[in-house]
Amino acid sequence: MDPQPLRYRSAAGRWVLLATVLGSSLAFIDATVVTIALPAIGRELGAGAAGLQWTVNGYALSLASLILLGGSLSDRFGRRRLFLAGIAWFAVASLLCGLAPSIELLVAARVLQGVGGALLTPGALAILEASFAAEDRARAIGAWSGLGGIGGALGPFLGGWLVETGSWRYIFLINLPVAAIVLWVTARHVPESRNPAAARTFDIAGLITGVIGLGGLTYGFTAWPENGPADPVVLISLTVGVLGMAAFVVAERRSRNPLLPLTIFRTRAFTGANVVTFLVYAANGGVFLLVVVNLQVVAGFSPLASGIALLPVTALMLLLSARAGALGQRIGPRLPMSAGPLICAAALIWLAMVGAGASYLTDVLPPVILFGLGLALLVAPLTATALGALDDSYAGIASGVNNAVARVAGLLAVAVLPLAAGLGGGDLTDPAVLSPVYRTTMLLCAALMTAGSILAWLLIPARLPTRTPQPAFCDTCAPPLRPADIPPTDRSAQ
Incomplete structure (x- = not known):
């Protein structure tokens, strides 16, 4: 018998939430925490700037x-199945990172870590969508x-402590016990689901062109x-990325079983x-890049004080x-997805005024709280x-x-927003140069948030339609269902 959809407050639902949160946190934390260990890695492995840069970029x-x-x-x-495979792959790659004797092998292991992250990250949200009852x-x-x-915020602190008290290798090795917990919880408590109508044949052309397109854009940005x-x-x-994505669209239009329908x-x-x-995460990319830097360089905050400034x-x-x-x-979803970005935009206009001699309690904390309220109102309805x-x-x-979409938007923002704000070849460590760039960037991010609010009001329905449940819980070894076997779906949102 197929398992019943889970309720949010049930014990089974909490186990599923625990597995997906811990699994996702592995990928989120390792995307950023390694930057804390770069000096120690460089000293121990004798790595130059290029090798250290690829330690970060190879994963991304x-x-x-x-x-x-x-x-x-x-x-x-x-x-x-894919979530378990991604966690196991990520754990093995983390072990290789922790044992790497040279920067070349560390970079290779980081690339493998990224593969594991790509398998587990979309699977976590898909499990939540497929496992819980529609109302939860x-x-x-x-x-x-x-x-x-919370995991993303605690990661840098944990990473800094591990590097200072032990070795940079521990920031990778600590993933192993966490991965073991996730594997156990997932295997024991998470129900299986898939698209029962999906073909088992593979879209090779779509895979190749998609990897080339996304890879080119990621590396270029x-x-x-x-x-x-x-x-x-x-x-x-960037040219290869754009051409690759164009070829990907052509391949998917022609494929009988496309990777991306x-x-x-x-x-x-x-x-x-x-x-x-895209608009919201492009704005977030600019905010989380420059607010902390501005607090240090222009406002004169210590690295620790600026690092915890956004914890609210x-x-x-x-x-x-x-x-x-x-x-x-x-x-x-329409109202919170429209109001949330507007609240964020107001907060960013306020944050744009943070300059030399700013006080955290009176100048920084109030707009940071307002920004957090806007994001809290926006993110869950947006993802749902x-x-x-x-x-x-x-x-x-x-x-x-x-x-x-979120990752490409963040990368694009980090690349383009400082230039659009007039940085040019300037130095982000010079207060006279950074101050106007920071102010303009915050206003550009506020404009992106406002555009997101307007488009949410125009494009998002007041309510999502109620859909006929699909038989998503199934034997994953069974053949795909025929179209006639699948109940019709509600197309009213199209």
Whole structure:
């Protein structure tokens, strides 16, 4: 007998939430915490700047390039199965990172870590979407967002402590016991699900062109801030990325069993949610890049004080995300997805005024709290809409698309926003140069948030339609269902 959808407050639901939060946190934390260990890595392995840069970029490149593949595979072969495979892969790669005797092997292991992250990241959200009852999904996704933010905030502190008291290798080796817990909880408590109509044949052309496209864009945007937009490597990478994505669209239109069914973009709410995601996460990329730097360089805060300045955002996400998800479920996603970015925009205009001699309590904390309230109101309904706009059978690919859009937006923002604000070849460590760049960047980010609010109001329905449940819980070894075996779906959101 197929398992029943889980309720948010049930013991089984909490186990599923624990597994997905811990698993996702592994990938989130390792995307950033390694930067704390770079000086120690360089000293021990004798690595130069290029090797250390690739220690960071190698992970980001493979993760972003393959995240669509991870989402598609989870729909085809089972979300729990791919999540377990991703966690196990990530753990083995973490062990290789911790034991790496040279910078070359460390970079290779980091690339493998990114592959594991690409398998587990979309699977976590897809599991939540497929496992919970429809009325509890938004609350579960909100709780996942808030708890995941805690992991992301604690990661740098934990990483710094491990590097100072032990070795940089511990920031990778500590993943092993966490991965073991996730594997045990997932195998024991997480139900399996997949798209029962998905073909088992593989879209090779879509895979190759998708990896080339996302890989080219990721590498180009990653190299842009350091090398500049006129650098041949940046230009070639971005050109390859654009051409690769164009070829990907052509391949998917022609494929009988596409990696990414383009028909999903006919659903207005799904497309709208991803457009809003792009704008909001581009703004977030600029905020989290420059606020902390501005507090140190211009306002004169210590590294520790500037590092914890944005912690109220994480605390508010933890406290309010699940409630915001439930609110979006009750009143519909349009209002919170429109109001949240507007609140963030007001906070960023306020933050733009933070300059020399600023006080944390009077000048920084109030707009940071306002920004956290806006994000808490926005993120859970946004993510729930990106997944809930499509049938449950597409939960994996919907999560993969939304994750890919968010990552590309963040990379683009880090590359482009400082240039758009007039940085040019200036130095971010010079207060006279940084101050006007910071102010303009915050205003640009506020404009992006405002645009996201307007588009959410125009593109997101007042309520998502109630869909006929798909038989998503199934034997993953069974053949795909015939179209005639699948109940019709509600197309009213299209």
